[in-house]
Amino acid sequence: MAEIPPIVGGFLGGFPTQHLRVLGWVFSRRDGxxxxxxxxxxxxxxxxxxxxxxxxxxxxxxxxxWKIIYESTTITEVIVTSCPRDGWQLVEYIYTGLPLKSQR
Structure with missing residues (x-):
């Protein structure tokens, strides 16, 4: 099995947290x-x-x-406009983009 790219692994070094855990990862193709x-x-x-x-x-x-996608009762996509410094700032971005409670 392929290894996760080191820069991505660096962002995931802070997981799991109290409320977030990594389930897995895959490579995916994007047109172009x-x-x-x-x-x-x-x-x-x-x-x-x-x-x-x-x-x-x-x-x-x-x-x-690049993108954070939330799936619950609705699907919400948030584009990441600036690169987080580290995994903890990525966690902050995930919490900041959470959909309203009525949409979860």
Whole structure:
């Protein structure tokens, strides 16, 4: 099995957290992209209860987070506009983009 690219692994070094854990990852192709992206699957148990599936997509060429997708009763996508410094800032971005409680 292929190894996770080191830069992506660096962002995942802070997991699991109190409410987030990594379930796995896969390479995925994006039309027009030269290198495959890395799609990381997370599970979140927010303090408000329930479970939410989260996917973070890392760009294949750079290994930086590109998109966060939240799946619960609705699907919400958030584009990452600036590269987080480290895994903890990525966790902050995940919490910042959470959908409203009514959409979870």
């Amino acid at each position: 992209a030269r290198h495959p992206d890395v799609r990381v699957f997370l599970s979140m148990e927010p303090p408000s209860g329930g479970v939410m599936d989260i996917r973070v997509i890392f760009r294949g060429g750079t290994g930086t987070p």
